[in-house]
Amino acid sequence: xxxxxxxxxxxxxxxxxxxxxxxxxxxxxxxxxxxxxxxxxxxxxxxxxxxxxxxxxxxxxxxxxxxxxxxxxxxxxxxxxxxxxxxxxxxxxxxxxxxxxxxxxxxxxxxxxxxxxxxxxxxxxxxxxxxxxxxxxxxxxxxxxxxxxxxxxxxxxxxxxxxxxxxxxxxxxxxxxxxxxxxxxxxxxxxxxxxxxxxxxxxxxxxxxxxxxxxxxxxxxxxxxxxxxxxxxxxxxxxxxxxxxxxxxxxxxxxxxxxxxxxxxxxxxxxxxxxxxxxxxxxxxxxxxxxxxxxxxxxxxxxxxxxxxxxxxxxxxxxxxxxxxxxxxxxxxxxxxxxxxxxxxxxxxxxxxxxxxxxxxxxxxxxxxxxxxxxxxxxxxxxxxxxxxxxxxxxxxxxxxxxxxxxxxxxxxxxxxxxxxxxxxxxxxxxxxx
Ligand code: URA
Numbered sequence: 001x002x003x004x005x006x007x008x009x010x011x012x013x014x015x016x017x018x019x020x021x022x023x024x025x026x027x028x029x030x031x032x033x034x035x036x037x038x039x040x041x042x043x044x045x046x047x048x049x050x051x052x053x054x055x056x057x058x059x060x061x062x063x064x065x066x067x068x069x070x071x072x073x074x075x076x077x078x079x080x081x082x083x084x085x086x087x088x089x090x091x092x093x094x095x096x097x098x099x100x101x102x103x104x105x106x107x108x109x110x111x112x113x114x115x116x117x118x119x120x121x122x123x124x125x126x127x128x129x130x131x132x133x134x135x136x137x138x139x140x141x142x143x144x145x146x147x148x149x150x151x152x153x154x155x156x157x158x159x160x161x162x163x164x165x166x167x168x169x170x171x172x173x174x175x176x177x178x179x180x181x182x183x184x185x186x187x188x189x190x191x192x193x194x195x196x197x198x199x200x201x202x203x204x205x206x207x208x209x210x211x212x213x214x215x216x217x218x219x220x221x222x223x224x225x226x227x228x229x230x231x232x233x234x235x236x237x238x239x240x241x242x243x244x245x246x247x248x249x250x251x252x253x254x255x256x257x258x259x260x261x262x263x264x265x266x267x268x269x270x271x272x273x274x275x276x277x278x279x280x281x282x283x284x285x286x287x288x289x290x291x292x293x294x295x296x297x298x299x300x301x302x303x304x305x306x307x308x309x310x311x312x313x314x315x316x317x318x319x320x321x322x323x324x325x326x327x328x329x330x331x332x333x334x335x336x337x338x339x340x341x342x343x344x345x346x347x348x349x350x351x352x353x354x355x356x357x358x359x360x361x362x363x364x365x366x367x368x369x370x371x372x373x374x375x376x377x378x379x380x381x382x383x384x385x386x387x388x389x390x391x392x393x394x395x396x397x398x399x400x401x402x403x404x405x406x407x408x409x410x411x412x413x414x415x416x417x418x419x420x421x422x423x424x425x426x427x428x429x430x431x432x433x434x
Pocket of ligand 1: 084174179180181183184
């Protein structure tokens with residue numbers, strides 16, 4: 001086989017065989033195909049697309065490039081969840097202990113934040129002492145003992161994706177549906193769970209700006225995951241405005257703790273219950289989503305999810321006292337209000353602008369190796385549908401030593417205020433199970 005012929009075949013819109021895809025990925029990972037040829041292939045894929053079979057072949061090839069976590073030693077059904085990335089998305093922090101308290105085993109590997117979207121690992125590390133670098137042995141033993149472990153994804157998981165993603169990042173080929181699907185699903189398969197729920201975001205703060213594109217991505221990921229023998233379902237959910245009120249690291253952790261106490265924002269709690277009930281059905285303990293939801297609501301309201309959260313935090317070396325005293329989480333020294341210029345109804349809170357403001361304050365990173373400030377962020381005071389008076393706070397900026405003015409402008413620009421109330425939009429736009 002020749003790299004040139006494979007690039008040309010895709011350039012001309014032909015279908016690649018599993019052998020061709022597998023050969024290309026293997027040789028590129030081994031350094032035998034140059035990055036310039038891989039970049040040309042990526043652009044051909046971007047322009048011509050891959051069908052479901054080709055995407056499944058690419059997913060398998062990526063998966064084979066690294067280590068696969070063997071969770072067969074863990075009793076029961078192992079579950080995982082993936083979000084395509086959003087602003088203020090702290091669902092894993094609530095969902096993981098909630099599901100573990102419901103009796104399924106949560107084994108999740110997560111990433112750090114990049115660009116305007118935050119990462120679960122950064123949020124977890126805002127708890128003093130919390131350790132996210134677990135060896136495979138520690139990860140598996142904790143899932144067995146506590147029922148939940150969330151660890152930073154190791155270098156050994158799908159190295160081919162890392163290499164390819166770095167090229168996509170600089171060749172304008174990130175936002176290709178089959179490339180995103182193969183990248184995400186290969187990592188989920190490598191993490192070893194039996195049942196996976198995907199939260200595919202649609203809106204201004206997401207990869208997929210509209211519901212149609214999000215649905216296509218969700219369908220493809222569900223198809224590829226099922227072909228690989230896993231139980232997979234997806235929800236398409238709103239990311240036009242941030243989820244909840246808190247955006248940052250420690251502030252999102254504090255909001256997740258409030259949700260586990262039954263005092264969280266409605267949208268966050270709703271999303272956790274919806275994603276959680278789909279997973280309970282996939283994993284087997286519930287016969288349908290309604291039954292699963294009732295069960296999860298009970299576990300949330302009776303405090304069992306909160307107890308499981310304490311146990312999980314302690315197991316990963318974190319200080320469980322943050323549950324009773326969220327003041328122990330890192331605090332930003334400055335709190336600056338952003339005031340409403342006029343009276344009216346909030347009709348838009350642009351998630352991308354809020355995410356950018358939070359990154360500029362130091363809570364996120366533009367490059368993978370930058371440190372983050374766990375204390376800074378933005379707390380919204382008004383969301384879509386809130387009625388505000390002129391001079392009332394729309395949001396508060398939590399700042400330390402940088403980005404305050406730029407962040408203030410971005411947050412102010414994120415808000416649109418109109419004389420009439422907006423039409424309400426559902427949080428869950430669609431479900432994809434087939
Ligand atoms: N997240 C991933 O892991 N991969 C992509 O390609 C896009 C988002």
